[in-house]
Amino acid sequence: MKPKFITAYGPWRWFLKMAGFRAITMPWQSVYILHEHQHVEKLHRHELVHIEQIERDGPIKFTLLYLWYLVRYGYWRNPYEVEAYAKEGEEWR
Ligand SMILES: [Zn+2]
Numbered sequence: 482m483k484p485k486f487i488t489a490y491g492p493w494r495w496f497l498k499m500a501g502f503r504a505i506t507m508p509w510q511s512v513y514i515l516h517e518h519q520h521v522e523k524l525h526r527h528e529l530v531h532i533e534q535i536e537r538d539g540p541i542k543f544t545l546l547y548l549w550y551l552v553r554y555g556y557w558r559n560p561y562e563v564e565a566y567a568k569e570g571e572e573w574r
Pocket of ligand 1: 527531
């Protein structure tokens with residue numbers, strides 16, 4: 482399945498802004514993204530790593546593990562995020 486990058490609209494936009502996220506990748510391989518971001522290419526690479534992780538681990542395992550890691554380690558030390566930030570190029574915040 483080919484991932485789809487979708488400009489975040491309505492509730493997705495609201496959620497991303499509330500959470501302070503740049504984008505969110507859903508297990509059905511849709512990436513909702515705030516396109517006004519100035520590092521869009523890097524962001525695409527980052528989200529493609531999550532797509533790769535979803536394909537590797539399967540959507541259910543990925544979602545459960547992602548949430549578990551988030552609770553256990555927090556966002557920045559979440560192993561899925563560490564991998565995505567490492568592969569997107571350089572780390573920035
Ligand atoms: Zn990420």
